[in-house]
Amino acid sequence: MNTSARGGRRPDSAPAQVARLLAMLPYLRSHPSTRVADVAALFGVSERQVVRDLQVLWFSGLPGLQMGDYIEVDMEAVEGEGVISVSNADYLARPLRLRTDEAVALIVALRTLASVPGSFERDAIDRAVAKLEEAAGEVAQQAAAVQVQVDGDAVAGVAATVRQALDAGHRLHLSYWVPARDEATERDVDPMRLVVVDGRLYLEGWCRRAESVRLFRLDRVLDVRQLDVAAEVPSEAHPRDLDAGLFQPSPDDELVTIDLTPHGRWVADYYPHESADELDDGGLRLRLWARDRQWVRRLALRLGGTGRVVDPPDLSAEVTAAARDALAHYGVQ
C-alpha cells in the first residue's frame, strides 16, 4: 500500500501516541474502570501499547510538573487487575476536534449508506450527517469532493424485497442466473444480510440448495419472491469476513496462468489475481485462482487473440476445442 508521511504513521510513533492519548483520556474519564483489553481493541493497538501509552500519561501534567501537577494513573490497577483509572486531568475532558480525514471518511460513508436501495434508516442517516457536519465545522465541506455511487436503480425492486424479508425474518425464493455456467437456477435462500461492496449489491444468505452460505449478486437475480416461511439460518452459517475480501479462496480453486497482450490488460483491472508480471511485448502474465473452469473458458473465449491460457495445459486445450466446436456452426473447419 502507498503510504505518505501522514497516512503511514506508525501507531507507536510519538505524534500518533499523543493523538491517541488525547482521544483516550476523555474516553477513560467518561468510561471509568475500563479494561485495558477493551481500550486496546477500541484503538486497534496491542495491550502492551496501551500500558506504554498510560506510562507516558503518568509523566505528563501541568507545566512545572510539581507535586499535584501530574496526571494520576493507577498503574497498580493497570498491571494488577487490568483496569484503568485516571484522574487530575480536567483540562483534557473533551477529545480533539475531528480532523479532515476523520470527518470526510464518516460523512462519505453515511452518504453511501443512504444511497443503498431498500434503505433504510435514511432519516437517521440525514440527521447524523447534519450533526457531524456541524461538529466538524469547515473541514466537513471536503466530504463533497468524494463520492461513492451505488449501482442501485436497476436492482431497487429486488433490494426492497430482500430488505423486507430480512426485517420480517422470512425465507426467499430466487431465480438466479449463474453466468459461469450460463444457467438459470431456482433456490430457496434464508437471508442473512445485504452486502454492498464497491457500489454493487449482494444478498448473503444460507442457500438451502447448496447447504452453505452463498453470496448472490442482485443484478443477476431474475426473480425474487418472499415466502410465507420463517427463515432458518443454521448456527454453523457464518457471514464472511468482508475485510478479508469478498471472494475468499477455497482449497478447490485452481491456479490459472493467462498471458495477455497489451489489449488484454483490462483483465487485471477487473479480476482479483495472485500476480501480474510484465511481458516483453507490453502485455501481462496474470496468475489467478479460479473456482470454476467454465468461468476461465468464457474469459479466454472473450479474450480471443488478446489473451491465452498457458497453464494448466488441459484447460488451454479445452478453450481451443470450444472455439473449434463453435466454428463448426459457421461451416469453418
Next chain:
Amino acid sequence: MAQAVKSERLMNLVICLLVARGYVPKSRIRQIVGGYGDQSEEAFERMFERDKEELREVGIPIETGSFDPFGDEEPGYRIHRQEFELPEIRLEPDEAAVVGLAARMWQHTYLSDASTTAVTKLQAVGVEADTRSLGAVEPRVGGEEPAFWPLWEAVRDRRAVRFRHRKSTGAEPMVRHVQPWSVLSWHGRWYVVGYDVDRQAPRMFRLSRIVDTVRSAGPAGGYEVPAQDVVREAAASLVPPERNESAWARIRVRAGSGHALRRRATHVEPAGPGWDDVTVTYSSTEMLAEELVTHAGDVVALEPAELRAAVVERLEAITKGAS
C-alpha cells in the same frame, strides 16, 4: 525509551499551550516544558520546530502570535481551546447506530483508522456508536489502488499532481498534469476528476490505469476548485455515454443457454428442436461478438453478416493461436 521521552515532551507541550491564558513565549516554553531545558539553544530550536510541525500534522492547532500591539515582544504560541476541542454533539440511538455501521465501510487502511478514531472521539463524549454488531446492511468500499491515497490527499490539500496514465488498455502511458477536484467511485471503480493543465480542460482518469506513483506538482492550496455542481456536471459529461442501440441482430441460442441474451431479447421464436432464434438490439458489433463467443457452441450469430464475420474472426484467433 527515547520514544517515551519524546511523547512525554509532546504531551506536556500540548498541556502547557492549552492551559496558558495567553501566548507563551518560546523562551518560557524552554524553561517549563520538560526535555527542552537541557538542550543547547540550537538543538532546542530544531527540536521545538519539529515538535510543533508533528503536532499540527496530527490535527493539534498550534497558533503563533502575540498580544503586544507593537510587536516588540517575542512571539508566542498557544492552543485555542475552541479550536482544539470537539464541540458538543449528541446523537440519538438510531443516529449512533448508522454512524457505527458507516465507520466500518472503508477498507483502505488509513480511512478505516480515521473512521475508528472519529468514532472513538464521539464515544468519549458519550455517543454510544457500536462498530461491531452485525447489521442487516453491510457496506464496504475499497480504495486499494495505490493512487487512491495520494489523490485523496491532493484533493484535500488542493495540491496539483502529475502521474503517468494509460488511456486505454493497449496504449502507452502518458504523463498528465492535473489539479484534482474530486475522487469518485463509479460502477465500483475509482476515478479522479480535475483540471488537466496540459489540455486546459476538465478530465477524468481511472485510478487503476495510473502507472507507478502520483507525485506532487505544486503547493498546497495551489488552485481553486469550482463549485460542486460544476464538478458534478464535469464528471457526468466525462463518464462514457449510454449507448444508442439502433442495430438489431438475430442469434440462434441453444435451449437453456444464453440467459443474458434472452433477458434483453425483443423477440424469441422456436427454431427447431433444442434451439431458439433470439432478436436483440445492439450498438457495437465488436462488443456483441465478444459476448457471443463466450457461449462457444451454444450460440450462433445468424445476421447481420458483419456480426458473423466478427465472431468467426475471434474464434479463429483462438484456434490459430493454439496451433
